[in-house]
Amino acid sequence: MDALQHLRCLPQVDEVLRGELGQRLLGQAPRWAVVQAVRGEIDRLRQELLAGRSAPQDEARRIRLDAARIEQAVLRLSRPGLRRVLNGTGVILHTNLGRAPLAEAALARLRDGASGYCNLEYRLDEGSRGSRHEHVQALLAHLTGAEAHLVVNNNAAAVLLMLGGHCARREVVVSRGELVEIGGSFRIPDVMRASGARLREVGTTNRTHLSDYEAAIGPRTAALLKVHRSNFAMVGFTHEVPLAELVSCARKRGLLSLCDLGSGALIEPRTLRPDLPAEWTVPEAVRSGCDLVSFSCDKLLGGPQAGILCGRRDLIDRLRRHPLLRALRPDKLTLLALCATLELYRDGRAKQEVPVLRMLAVGEADLRARAEALATRCRALGLDVEVLEVRSVVGGGALPLGQLPSFAVAPAVSLGPPEALHAALREGDPPLVARLAEGRLLCDVRTLADSELDEVAAALRRAVNVISGRSA
Protein backbone atom coordinates (compact mmCIF):
# COMPACT_ATOMS: atom_id res chain seq x y z
CA MET A 1 0.00 0.00 0.00
CA ASP A 2 1.28 3.47 -0.74
CA ALA A 3 1.12 6.45 1.62
CA LEU A 4 -2.13 7.72 0.09
CA GLN A 5 -3.92 4.44 0.65
CA HIS A 6 -2.59 4.42 4.19
CA LEU A 7 -3.95 7.89 4.82
CA ARG A 8 -7.41 6.62 3.91
CA CYS A 9 -7.07 4.10 6.73
CA LEU A 10 -6.78 6.89 9.31
CA PRO A 11 -9.93 7.11 11.42
CA GLN A 12 -12.12 10.20 11.48
CA VAL A 13 -12.38 12.21 14.71
CA ASP A 14 -16.13 11.45 14.98
CA GLU A 15 -15.52 7.77 14.56
CA VAL A 16 -13.00 7.80 17.43
CA LEU A 17 -15.36 9.78 19.66
CA ARG A 18 -18.10 7.19 19.08
CA GLY A 19 -15.71 4.35 19.86
CA GLU A 20 -14.86 2.84 23.22
CA LEU A 21 -11.82 5.06 23.92
CA GLY A 22 -13.68 8.23 22.90
CA GLN A 23 -16.70 7.43 25.03
CA ARG A 24 -14.53 6.68 28.04
CA LEU A 25 -12.57 9.94 27.72
CA LEU A 26 -15.75 11.96 27.15
CA GLY A 27 -16.94 10.62 30.48
CA GLN A 28 -13.85 12.08 32.19
CA ALA A 29 -12.93 15.28 30.40
CA PRO A 30 -14.60 18.14 28.51
CA ARG A 31 -15.46 17.46 24.88
CA TRP A 32 -13.16 20.13 23.45
CA ALA A 33 -10.12 18.54 25.12
CA VAL A 34 -10.96 15.05 23.86
CA VAL A 35 -11.57 16.36 20.34
CA GLN A 36 -8.29 18.30 20.35
CA ALA A 37 -6.31 15.33 21.70
CA VAL A 38 -7.78 12.91 19.15
CA ARG A 39 -7.24 15.36 16.31
CA GLY A 40 -3.65 15.85 17.46
CA GLU A 41 -2.98 12.13 17.45
CA ILE A 42 -4.53 11.68 13.98
CA ASP A 43 -2.40 14.57 12.71
CA ARG A 44 0.69 13.03 14.22
CA LEU A 45 0.01 9.71 12.48
CA ARG A 46 -0.68 11.48 9.19
CA GLN A 47 2.73 13.15 9.41
CA GLU A 48 4.31 9.78 10.15
CA LEU A 49 2.69 8.21 7.09
CA LEU A 50 3.58 11.15 4.85
CA ALA A 51 7.17 10.81 6.01
CA GLY A 52 7.10 7.25 4.76
CA ARG A 53 6.93 5.54 8.13
CA SER A 54 4.36 2.88 8.90
CA ALA A 55 1.67 2.88 11.55
CA PRO A 56 0.06 -0.11 13.29
CA GLN A 57 -3.28 -1.26 11.89
CA ASP A 58 -6.12 -3.29 13.37
CA GLU A 59 -7.92 -6.30 11.88
CA ALA A 60 -10.15 -4.02 9.84
CA ARG A 61 -6.97 -2.38 8.47
CA ARG A 62 -7.80 0.89 10.21
CA ILE A 63 -4.76 2.68 11.58
CA ARG A 64 -4.59 2.18 15.32
CA LEU A 65 -4.34 5.29 17.47
CA ASP A 66 -2.02 5.42 20.47
CA ALA A 67 -4.57 5.49 23.31
CA ALA A 68 -1.99 6.31 26.00
CA ARG A 69 -0.81 9.33 24.03
CA ILE A 70 -4.37 10.58 23.62
CA GLU A 71 -5.08 10.11 27.32
CA GLN A 72 -1.93 12.03 28.24
CA ALA A 73 -2.88 14.84 25.88
CA VAL A 74 -6.41 15.01 27.35
CA LEU A 75 -4.93 15.24 30.84
CA ARG A 76 -2.48 17.94 29.82
CA LEU A 77 -5.14 19.96 28.01
CA SER A 78 -7.67 19.84 30.81
CA ARG A 79 -5.26 20.94 33.52
CA PRO A 80 -5.38 24.63 34.41
CA GLY A 81 -2.53 26.70 33.01
CA LEU A 82 -1.87 28.58 36.25
CA ARG A 83 -1.88 26.17 39.14
CA ARG A 84 -0.31 25.08 42.39
CA VAL A 85 3.25 23.73 42.26
CA LEU A 86 5.37 22.05 44.88
CA ASN A 87 8.36 24.27 45.63
CA GLY A 88 11.41 22.12 46.24
CA THR A 89 13.86 24.92 45.43
CA GLY A 90 14.25 26.10 49.03
CA VAL A 91 13.85 29.68 47.78
CA ILE A 92 11.18 31.14 50.06
CA LEU A 93 10.38 34.20 47.98
CA HIS A 94 10.57 32.75 44.48
CA THR A 95 9.18 35.41 42.15
CA ASN A 96 8.61 32.85 39.37
CA LEU A 97 6.66 30.65 41.77
CA GLY A 98 4.37 33.41 43.00
CA ARG A 99 6.45 34.74 45.91
CA ALA A 100 4.68 34.54 49.27
CA PRO A 101 2.23 31.71 50.00
CA LEU A 102 -0.72 33.18 51.90
CA ALA A 103 -1.57 32.55 55.53
CA GLU A 104 -4.64 30.43 56.31
CA ALA A 105 -6.33 33.50 57.74
CA ALA A 106 -5.84 35.36 54.44
CA LEU A 107 -7.25 32.44 52.45
CA ALA A 108 -10.25 32.20 54.75
CA ARG A 109 -10.85 35.94 54.40
CA LEU A 110 -10.68 35.68 50.62
CA ARG A 111 -13.27 32.92 50.57
CA ASP A 112 -15.50 34.72 53.02
CA GLY A 113 -15.24 38.15 51.46
CA ALA A 114 -15.18 37.26 47.79
CA SER A 115 -17.68 34.42 47.55
CA GLY A 116 -20.42 36.99 48.04
CA TYR A 117 -20.40 40.76 48.19
CA CYS A 118 -18.27 42.92 50.47
CA ASN A 119 -18.15 46.54 51.64
CA LEU A 120 -15.23 47.42 49.35
CA GLU A 121 -16.38 50.99 48.77
CA TYR A 122 -19.34 51.21 51.10
CA ARG A 123 -19.56 52.75 54.58
CA LEU A 124 -21.64 50.39 56.62
CA ASP A 125 -22.14 52.87 59.46
CA GLU A 126 -23.45 55.67 57.26
CA GLY A 127 -24.88 53.63 54.43
CA SER A 128 -22.98 55.77 51.96
CA ARG A 129 -20.23 55.48 49.42
CA GLY A 130 -16.83 54.81 50.96
CA SER A 131 -13.27 54.30 49.76
CA ARG A 132 -11.45 51.03 49.25
CA HIS A 133 -8.40 52.72 50.72
CA GLU A 134 -10.01 53.15 54.15
CA HIS A 135 -9.94 49.55 55.31
CA VAL A 136 -6.22 49.31 55.94
CA GLN A 137 -5.57 52.77 57.42
CA ALA A 138 -5.88 52.00 61.12
CA LEU A 139 -4.09 48.67 60.74
CA LEU A 140 -1.18 50.19 58.89
CA ALA A 141 -0.95 53.18 61.21
CA HIS A 142 -0.58 50.72 64.07
CA LEU A 143 2.08 48.67 62.25
CA THR A 144 4.21 51.32 60.55
CA GLY A 145 3.73 54.40 62.74
CA ALA A 146 3.15 56.57 59.67
CA GLU A 147 0.41 59.20 59.39
CA ALA A 148 -1.15 57.98 56.18
CA HIS A 149 -1.02 55.03 53.78
CA LEU A 150 -1.96 54.08 50.27
CA VAL A 151 -2.12 50.55 48.87
CA VAL A 152 -1.45 50.00 45.18
CA ASN A 153 -0.93 47.05 42.86
CA ASN A 154 2.72 46.38 43.75
CA ASN A 155 5.83 48.19 44.91
CA ALA A 156 6.78 49.12 41.34
CA ALA A 157 3.44 50.93 41.10
CA ALA A 158 4.08 52.58 44.47
CA VAL A 159 7.43 53.94 43.26
CA LEU A 160 5.91 55.04 39.95
CA LEU A 161 3.09 56.90 41.71
CA MET A 162 5.38 58.44 44.33
CA LEU A 163 7.75 59.82 41.67
CA GLY A 164 5.05 60.69 39.14
CA GLY A 165 2.89 62.40 41.72
CA HIS A 166 5.57 64.47 43.40
CA CYS A 167 8.60 64.75 41.12
CA ALA A 168 7.35 64.88 37.51
CA ARG A 169 9.52 67.09 35.27
CA ARG A 170 11.88 67.69 38.18
CA GLU A 171 15.05 65.99 39.35
CA VAL A 172 15.40 63.17 41.83
CA VAL A 173 18.86 62.54 43.26
CA VAL A 174 19.85 58.87 43.64
CA SER A 175 23.15 57.20 44.49
CA ARG A 176 24.77 55.24 41.62
CA GLY A 177 25.15 52.36 44.04
CA GLU A 178 21.36 52.14 44.38
CA LEU A 179 20.27 52.16 40.73
CA VAL A 180 19.11 48.59 41.06
CA GLU A 181 17.39 46.17 38.77
CA ILE A 182 14.96 43.80 40.44
CA GLY A 183 14.30 40.73 38.33
CA GLY A 184 14.56 42.32 34.89
CA SER A 185 11.17 44.02 34.83
CA PHE A 186 11.95 46.66 37.43
CA ARG A 187 14.86 49.04 37.01
CA ILE A 188 14.94 52.22 39.02
CA PRO A 189 16.12 54.39 36.08
CA ASP A 190 13.37 53.00 33.82
CA VAL A 191 10.61 53.47 36.38
CA MET A 192 11.84 56.97 37.00
CA ARG A 193 11.74 57.79 33.30
CA ALA A 194 8.22 56.36 33.02
CA SER A 195 7.11 58.55 35.94
CA GLY A 196 8.30 61.73 34.25
CA ALA A 197 10.90 62.44 36.93
CA ARG A 198 14.51 63.11 35.90
CA LEU A 199 17.20 60.95 37.37
CA ARG A 200 20.23 62.70 38.80
CA GLU A 201 22.86 60.07 39.61
CA VAL A 202 25.44 60.88 42.23
CA GLY A 203 28.48 59.18 43.75
CA THR A 204 30.24 56.15 42.38
CA THR A 205 29.18 52.53 42.26
CA ASN A 206 30.70 51.69 45.62
CA ARG A 207 30.81 55.00 47.48
CA THR A 208 28.38 57.87 47.83
CA HIS A 209 28.71 60.62 50.43
CA LEU A 210 26.31 63.24 51.71
CA SER A 211 28.44 65.86 49.92
CA ASP A 212 27.65 64.14 46.62
CA TYR A 213 23.92 64.61 47.21
CA GLU A 214 24.44 68.19 48.35
CA ALA A 215 26.50 69.09 45.29
CA ALA A 216 23.76 67.77 42.99
CA ILE A 217 20.95 69.82 44.52
CA GLY A 218 19.79 72.67 42.30
CA PRO A 219 16.67 74.64 41.38
CA ARG A 220 15.14 71.67 39.55
CA THR A 221 15.62 69.19 42.37
CA ALA A 222 12.43 67.77 43.88
CA ALA A 223 13.64 64.95 46.10
CA LEU A 224 16.42 62.76 47.45
CA LEU A 225 15.62 59.09 46.94
CA LYS A 226 17.10 56.12 48.75
CA VAL A 227 16.62 52.66 47.24
CA HIS A 228 17.11 49.41 49.10
CA ARG A 229 19.56 47.28 47.13
CA SER A 230 17.38 44.26 47.84
CA ASN A 231 18.95 41.57 45.71
CA PHE A 232 22.63 42.34 45.98
CA ALA A 233 25.08 43.42 48.62
CA MET A 234 28.21 45.50 48.47
CA VAL A 235 31.28 44.58 50.45
CA GLY A 236 34.75 46.07 50.71
CA PHE A 237 35.51 49.76 50.14
CA THR A 238 31.96 51.11 50.31
CA HIS A 239 30.04 53.99 51.74
CA GLU A 240 26.41 54.91 51.64
CA VAL A 241 24.48 57.68 53.32
CA PRO A 242 22.13 56.41 56.03
CA LEU A 243 18.46 57.22 55.47
CA ALA A 244 18.30 59.50 58.53
CA GLU A 245 21.10 61.71 57.17
CA LEU A 246 19.46 61.87 53.76
CA VAL A 247 16.21 62.86 55.44
CA SER A 248 17.77 65.70 57.41
CA CYS A 249 19.66 66.97 54.37
CA ALA A 250 16.44 66.97 52.32
CA ARG A 251 14.58 68.78 55.08
CA LYS A 252 17.25 71.47 55.39
CA ARG A 253 17.15 72.12 51.66
CA GLY A 254 13.35 72.10 51.42
CA LEU A 255 13.25 68.86 49.42
CA LEU A 256 11.28 65.65 49.77
CA SER A 257 12.95 62.54 51.19
CA LEU A 258 11.75 59.34 49.54
CA CYS A 259 12.64 55.73 50.15
CA ASP A 260 11.98 52.60 48.12
CA LEU A 261 12.39 50.07 50.88
CA GLY A 262 11.88 47.04 48.65
CA SER A 263 10.99 44.14 50.82
CA GLY A 264 9.12 45.89 53.55
CA ALA A 265 9.74 43.81 56.64
CA LEU A 266 7.34 44.74 59.42
CA ILE A 267 9.41 42.85 61.93
CA GLU A 268 13.20 42.59 61.97
CA PRO A 269 14.11 39.22 60.37
CA ARG A 270 16.86 38.78 62.95
CA THR A 271 14.20 38.30 65.60
CA LEU A 272 13.23 35.19 63.63
CA ARG A 273 16.78 33.90 63.34
CA PRO A 274 19.85 35.64 64.68
CA ASP A 275 22.02 34.50 61.75
CA LEU A 276 20.12 36.62 59.21
CA PRO A 277 21.64 39.91 58.06
CA ALA A 278 20.23 43.12 59.52
CA GLU A 279 17.36 44.54 57.50
CA TRP A 280 15.69 47.95 57.63
CA THR A 281 12.14 47.55 58.75
CA VAL A 282 9.23 49.74 57.70
CA PRO A 283 8.74 51.26 61.18
CA GLU A 284 12.46 52.17 61.27
CA ALA A 285 12.25 53.90 57.89
CA VAL A 286 9.16 55.79 59.04
CA ARG A 287 10.82 56.76 62.34
CA SER A 288 13.78 58.20 60.44
CA GLY A 289 11.37 60.91 59.31
CA CYS A 290 11.32 59.97 55.63
CA ASP A 291 8.47 61.77 53.85
CA LEU A 292 7.34 58.76 51.80
CA VAL A 293 8.35 55.12 52.08
CA SER A 294 7.30 52.41 49.61
CA PHE A 295 7.47 48.64 50.02
CA SER A 296 6.18 45.30 48.68
CA CYS A 297 3.55 43.19 50.41
CA ASP A 298 4.51 39.81 48.95
CA LYS A 299 8.16 39.72 49.99
CA LEU A 300 9.17 39.52 53.65
CA LEU A 301 5.74 40.75 54.71
CA GLY A 302 4.27 37.50 53.38
CA GLY A 303 0.99 38.83 51.99
CA PRO A 304 -0.60 39.14 48.53
CA GLN A 305 1.00 41.09 45.69
CA ALA A 306 0.60 44.76 46.53
CA GLY A 307 2.66 47.83 47.24
CA ILE A 308 2.26 50.24 50.11
CA LEU A 309 3.16 53.92 50.32
CA CYS A 310 3.32 55.40 53.77
CA GLY A 311 4.32 58.77 55.15
CA ARG A 312 3.14 62.36 55.35
CA ARG A 313 -0.62 62.80 55.14
CA ASP A 314 -0.51 65.78 52.75
CA LEU A 315 1.72 63.86 50.32
CA ILE A 316 -0.44 60.71 50.48
CA ASP A 317 -3.62 62.79 50.02
CA ARG A 318 -2.20 64.31 46.87
CA LEU A 319 -1.43 60.86 45.49
CA ARG A 320 -5.00 59.76 46.24
CA ARG A 321 -6.22 62.39 43.83
CA HIS A 322 -3.68 61.48 41.13
CA PRO A 323 -5.29 60.13 37.95
CA LEU A 324 -2.75 57.28 37.83
CA LEU A 325 -4.12 55.87 41.08
CA ARG A 326 -7.24 54.64 39.31
CA ALA A 327 -4.99 52.44 37.15
CA LEU A 328 -2.84 51.26 40.03
CA ARG A 329 -5.42 50.63 42.74
CA PRO A 330 -5.73 47.19 44.33
CA ASP A 331 -8.75 44.93 43.83
CA LYS A 332 -10.91 43.45 46.57
CA LEU A 333 -9.07 40.11 46.55
CA THR A 334 -5.79 41.85 47.33
CA LEU A 335 -7.32 44.03 50.02
CA LEU A 336 -9.09 41.11 51.70
CA ALA A 337 -5.92 39.03 51.85
CA LEU A 338 -3.79 42.01 52.86
CA CYS A 339 -6.09 43.04 55.73
CA ALA A 340 -6.14 39.51 57.09
CA THR A 341 -2.33 39.26 56.86
CA LEU A 342 -1.81 42.63 58.55
CA GLU A 343 -4.21 41.64 61.33
CA LEU A 344 -1.93 38.69 62.11
CA TYR A 345 0.91 41.15 62.64
CA ARG A 346 -1.28 43.44 64.74
CA ASP A 347 -2.44 40.54 66.88
CA GLY A 348 1.06 39.17 67.45
CA ARG A 349 0.34 35.98 65.50
CA ALA A 350 2.46 36.65 62.41
CA LYS A 351 5.50 34.62 63.43
CA GLN A 352 3.35 31.55 63.92
CA GLU A 353 0.93 32.01 61.04
CA VAL A 354 2.56 33.86 58.13
CA PRO A 355 4.16 31.11 56.00
CA VAL A 356 7.11 33.26 54.86
CA LEU A 357 8.06 34.04 58.45
CA ARG A 358 7.57 30.42 59.49
CA MET A 359 9.80 29.19 56.66
CA LEU A 360 12.47 31.72 57.62
CA ALA A 361 12.35 30.79 61.28
CA VAL A 362 12.11 27.00 61.06
CA GLY A 363 15.02 25.37 62.87
CA GLU A 364 17.52 22.85 61.54
CA ALA A 365 16.20 20.03 63.70
CA ASP A 366 12.71 20.47 62.26
CA LEU A 367 14.07 20.64 58.72
CA ARG A 368 16.13 17.50 59.23
CA ALA A 369 13.09 15.71 60.62
CA ARG A 370 11.00 16.85 57.64
CA ALA A 371 13.67 15.66 55.20
CA GLU A 372 13.87 12.30 56.99
CA ALA A 373 10.07 12.03 56.87
CA LEU A 374 10.14 12.69 53.13
CA ALA A 375 12.97 10.18 52.62
CA THR A 376 11.02 7.54 54.55
CA ARG A 377 7.98 8.07 52.31
CA CYS A 378 10.18 7.83 49.20
CA ARG A 379 11.81 4.61 50.41
CA ALA A 380 8.38 3.15 51.14
CA LEU A 381 7.67 3.69 47.43
CA GLY A 382 10.87 1.83 46.54
CA LEU A 383 12.99 4.88 45.76
CA ASP A 384 16.65 5.08 46.69
CA VAL A 385 17.13 8.55 48.17
CA GLU A 386 19.59 10.38 50.39
CA VAL A 387 19.14 13.21 52.88
CA LEU A 388 21.70 15.99 52.32
CA GLU A 389 22.64 19.13 54.21
CA VAL A 390 22.29 22.12 51.89
CA ARG A 391 22.10 25.92 52.00
CA SER A 392 19.14 27.82 50.64
CA VAL A 393 18.61 31.49 49.84
CA VAL A 394 15.67 33.68 50.73
CA GLY A 395 15.30 35.06 47.17
CA GLY A 396 12.77 37.43 45.60
CA GLY A 397 14.86 40.54 46.09
CA ALA A 398 15.27 40.09 49.82
CA LEU A 399 18.19 39.33 52.11
CA PRO A 400 20.81 38.61 49.41
CA LEU A 401 23.33 37.56 52.04
CA GLY A 402 20.87 35.39 53.90
CA GLN A 403 22.09 31.82 53.34
CA LEU A 404 20.00 29.44 55.35
CA PRO A 405 21.20 25.99 56.37
CA SER A 406 18.61 23.47 55.21
CA PHE A 407 18.05 19.82 54.31
CA ALA A 408 17.15 18.25 51.01
CA VAL A 409 16.13 14.86 49.72
CA ALA A 410 18.10 13.78 46.66
CA PRO A 411 17.22 10.76 44.51
CA ALA A 412 20.19 8.45 43.93
CA VAL A 413 22.11 9.27 40.75
CA SER A 414 21.36 5.74 39.52
CA LEU A 415 17.66 6.69 39.24
CA GLY A 416 18.37 8.81 36.19
CA PRO A 417 19.93 12.04 34.94
CA PRO A 418 18.82 14.93 37.18
CA GLU A 419 17.76 17.13 34.24
CA ALA A 420 15.47 14.42 32.85
CA LEU A 421 14.07 13.76 36.30
CA HIS A 422 13.43 17.46 36.78
CA ALA A 423 11.65 17.69 33.41
CA ALA A 424 9.41 14.77 34.38
CA LEU A 425 8.70 16.35 37.77
CA ARG A 426 7.66 19.59 36.12
CA GLU A 427 5.24 17.62 33.91
CA GLY A 428 3.62 16.04 36.94
CA ASP A 429 0.37 16.93 38.64
CA PRO A 430 1.00 18.83 40.82
CA PRO A 431 4.30 19.80 39.20
CA LEU A 432 7.37 19.80 41.42
CA VAL A 433 10.08 22.40 40.84
CA ALA A 434 13.34 21.33 42.44
CA ARG A 435 16.92 22.53 42.46
CA LEU A 436 19.84 21.11 40.49
CA ALA A 437 23.20 21.39 42.20
CA GLU A 438 26.47 19.55 41.73
CA GLY A 439 24.91 17.01 39.43
CA ARG A 440 22.11 16.12 41.81
CA LEU A 441 18.41 16.87 41.95
CA LEU A 442 17.57 18.34 45.36
CA CYS A 443 14.18 18.73 47.01
CA ASP A 444 14.85 21.33 49.69
CA VAL A 445 12.26 20.81 52.40
CA ARG A 446 12.35 24.39 53.72
CA THR A 447 9.75 25.40 51.13
CA LEU A 448 7.67 22.23 51.34
CA ALA A 449 4.87 21.90 53.87
CA ASP A 450 4.56 18.77 56.01
CA SER A 451 1.17 18.29 54.39
CA GLU A 452 2.85 18.15 50.95
CA LEU A 453 5.36 15.38 51.67
CA ASP A 454 3.11 12.55 50.44
CA GLU A 455 2.60 14.40 47.17
CA VAL A 456 6.33 15.05 46.81
CA ALA A 457 7.19 11.36 47.33
CA ALA A 458 4.49 10.33 44.85
CA ALA A 459 5.75 12.94 42.36
CA LEU A 460 9.30 11.58 42.61
CA ARG A 461 8.05 8.00 42.16
CA ARG A 462 6.05 8.96 39.05
CA ALA A 463 8.93 10.94 37.56
CA VAL A 464 11.37 8.06 38.04
CA ASN A 465 8.83 5.74 36.40
CA VAL A 466 8.41 8.12 33.47
CA ILE A 467 12.10 8.46 32.72
CA SER A 468 12.77 4.77 33.15
CA GLY A 469 10.00 4.08 30.62
CA ARG A 470 7.66 2.31 32.99
CA SER A 471 4.03 3.32 32.99
CA ALA A 472 3.39 6.37 35.15
Ligand SMILES: *Cc1c(COP(=O)(O)O)cnc(C)c1O
Ligand atom coordinates in the same frame (compact mmCIF):
# COMPACT_ATOMS: atom_id res chain seq x y z
C1 LIG B 1 11.10 44.12 44.86
C2 LIG B 1 11.45 45.53 44.74
C3 LIG B 1 10.70 46.37 43.89
C4 LIG B 1 9.55 45.85 43.09
O1 LIG B 1 8.51 45.47 43.95
P1 LIG B 1 7.24 44.69 43.36
O2 LIG B 1 6.33 44.59 44.54
O3 LIG B 1 7.73 43.41 42.85
O4 LIG B 1 6.68 45.55 42.28
C5 LIG B 1 11.07 47.68 43.82
N1 LIG B 1 12.11 48.16 44.51
C6 LIG B 1 12.85 47.39 45.33
C7 LIG B 1 14.00 47.99 46.04
C8 LIG B 1 12.53 46.04 45.47
O5 LIG B 1 13.24 45.27 46.27
